[in-house]
Amino acid sequence: MKKAQVSVGQYLLDRLRHFGVEHIFGLPGDYVIRFDKLIEEHAIRFINTTREDTAGYMADAYARVKGLGAACITYGVGLPIVNPTAQAYVQSSPVVIISGSAGKEEFLQHNSLHHLINKSSTIYRDTTQLEIFKQITVDQAVLDDPSTAAAAIDRVIDRCLYEKKPVYIEIPRDIVDQPIAIHEYLPLKPPTSDAKALKEALHEVGGLLAQAERPLLWIGHEVQNRDLAGTVLEFAEKFHIPFVSTLLGKTTIRETHPLFAGVYQGQISHPEVHKFVSASDCILSLGVMMTDVDTGFFTTKADKSQQVVATSTKVQVRHHEFPLVTFNDFIHGMASLKPAKAYSHHPKSIKLKPLLPQPGKTLTSAFLFDCLQHYIQPEHFVVTDVGDCLFGATDLILEQNSFIASAYFASLGSGVPAAIGAQIAVPKRKVIAIVGDGAFQMSALELSTAVRYQLDLVVILLNNHGFGTERPLIEGNFNNILDWNYTAIPQVLGNGFGFKTNTEEGFAHALEQSLKRPKGFSLIEADLDKLDFSPGLTRFFKALKEKI
């Protein structure tokens, strides 16, 4: 044991590695370069990105797949990572944001240092960036004291893992190499339930299920990020209860399961799904965040009389809450219940439509997603950006843990970097990124990182020539964008294959070719009409219209 000789920087890296982090995404800069060098010498691999926001999106996607992610930036000018951090906060993704900062000693001498903001500061440091990250992370630590740094590191990583939300760690550059004080790590003990309260809650769930004829599980992303998918599936199968998922929780359980009834988003849902959920007389919503997107603008069944609503912060049966019951205990308790009756309702079994691309027929978003469904294999992983790419992908039937999107924060431009982060997290699978043209223009050249690290993703670009999702809201020249020759991008990056097509047959061919290619990214530009909408987006507009 050479614990006493471990430096502050090394301790942080060791703890991240301990919790499964194998890659850190980021960019160098003089306040963080010493820490970057430590990463280079560590078992964790440093992934150089072209920008800080993209590093954040990658870490977010990585965290959603692997359970913990990390990004590393320099001070001040690393602030573009604020956006993906806010996304991770909102969508509950456990990301550790690490920022280098000016040395404690140098700041004491002169505080007018480059990259610093100094709107709020103490004599020891500029606190402005810390104040910003307080707004979008659940815990923060400035490692300016090697005697307390270990406890601070452990505390924030524990909270990150427990709350599944981002945390912020700042390291002054003159502290990185200082030996850290010996510290005994006492893992966070999550709260447990009051046994009687839990028994009461589960008894009531049993009662509801005994009364119900058509119970239904509505599964959200917290089931996935709290590792409860297996337990929930055990419950569903034991009771033979069908399930729907939220869009943010899509693929928490495999969608090829016979009990899977679709992605439910109130009035935005596919009519079959909406009908099926509407017919339910007992909805058990687990880990669902009731957002505008996931409730179809709050058009999901609102009557709680026959419902269970359990999340990481609340367990509620009908109209009453059980403050002493934890989400985790509740889910495990449900799985231990015994079925009192047999249910006979089933979702319609999914039949893959035969794929019949018409030669010369104009490509539509609807066909594109049908075609994609046809070619998708269990080893594929789908990442979408925001816009029609997301709405269209809602209806895809995918395997477990095979989908990521900024489905609530809705951050345009997150798709390509998220696909890269996911691909690095699941190197044995093939990631298919689906991105709109407006979003693609925000982060297209981050494909540089895919080339640098020899990733083989397939990028499907839905080019509807502008911000298609906004045209039906208010039309104006601001919804137009410059049409690029997107397929020339592989030429810029010196790698990759570009396809451009505006026909069904052309798209099917390009997709088939792209999925077959053993090396290098593929970019398929689907040239669509500017008012072409996927079925999912059409339903979205309809629901939006009814709301307004």
Added chain:
Amino acid sequence: MKKAQVSVGQYLLDRLRHFGVEHIFGLPGDYVIRFDKLIEEHAIRFINTTREDTAGYMADAYARVKGLGAACITYGVGLPIVNPTAQAYVQSSPVVIISGSAGKEEFLQHNSLHHLINKSSTIYRDTTQLEIFKQITVDQAVLDDPSTAAAAIDRVIDRCLYEKKPVYIEIPRDIVDQPIAIHEYLPLKPPTSDAKALKEALHEVGGLLAQAERPLLWIGHEVQNRDLAGTVLEFAEKFHIPFVSTLLGKTTIRETHPLFAGVYQGQISHPEVHKFVSASDCILSLGVMMTDVDTGFFTTKADKSQQVVATSTKVQVRHHEFPLVTFNDFIHGMASLKPAKAYSHHPKSIKLKPLLPQPGKTLTSAFLFDCLQHYIQPEHFVVTDVGDCLFGATDLILEQNSFIASAYFASLGSGVPAAIGAQIAVPKRKVIAIVGDGAFQMSALELSTAVRYQLDLVVILLNNHGFGTERPLIEGNFNNILDWNYTAIPQVLGNGFGFKTNTEEGFAHALEQSLKRPKGFSLIEADLDKLDFSPGLTRFFKALKEKI
């Protein structure tokens, strides 16, 4: 007068226009699209950018040239603008950041709306974004009440103009079209000096100047952004006192002036400049922020016994401050002083080196800047990114108000968007952008906006194959980046001309051709050795080494 019928959104636009804003940079989004439509219908022109951070850099550059800039984003996912806003705060650029937000009514009904963060919130709104912008702006207004909105708009714009720093305005989307309450605008009255204190201060300045043999003016960016350049020059010429500038204040006064002695940055300075300043026995520093960059890591003359230090927040003669004297009055007062003696020291007159590109000779950064100097004309405007492009450009001799860089906040990737913002602000001049490869990879495709709005900029890409400025600090694989075929970018954008060269002759030719082209942007990739440094950067490293 139809003032009562003006909406909240219109009033804001009218006020911006009144203060000289002719363009607003931004991206649409559902919370801001109604306001975007108002812009489209207004005399102000909306400039669609590809991203929010680039919109911010454009507005910042525009503000530095025109005296006020504005950018407009949607809520939450518009957070990438935080970085350029921090830059505008630190470097004192008057930018109005406008963010759409969720409607007041819709939020009251359900607060789980897309793009929102809700880490801090009231029943009326998510206040998280406001809290973030409080850290990087001098004033903020949430226009949620049409009866007070006019006063709030006037207050924040006044503060923006008075403090020369960014402000934040948030408009809920259901407020944009509401009629604003009638309001009488009472312009902010800036504080004036105490007459006796001013007299005393000026008397002391007169005394210092009477004693001095080699006085010198050290001119910072506050002289430019407070419109005092003419007054300072009047003083300099009347007294025949030479002047140096900071890097952030470069071209506040034309550098072709016979009294101009160079850009002064302590030990980073050109040896001639350093020698000239060191020989001075009385330095009058005006509007200088004493940052690490502008003081060459705090190596400028520190003895204040024969110095004057005047900024927007402090007027100091020798070791005592005059709290009742304003910067503005002090400068005007100085210009009204009468010279008591004649000084005989002069800066060396600048002789343009003859340009002799050697056929086949390997291109260096040093030659590149010499060559650029040779071709630069008074109508040219230089914008640099951060890195060797900035250090190299330090020595260029330029006309008044012809240079912009992130010279203190040092935000990599700001160059291309800043060049676009500047070009829109000075449509009759030609902007030359100088950018390193690492920076260029961050925002290269923002050239899309140059194509869309038919700007004719010339981009010089210093490709030293990675983060050259960091290699001498700590070398590692993280300093490398993927080499792109940069000259294929015009092909992606469907416009522009690409040149790639690694010889002196090739560069001179490409530059000549680019400057001649009447239409479309030009991109000149200067293929340099990865350890090639400009004279400015070499001096920087030397000063840094001496510091460490």
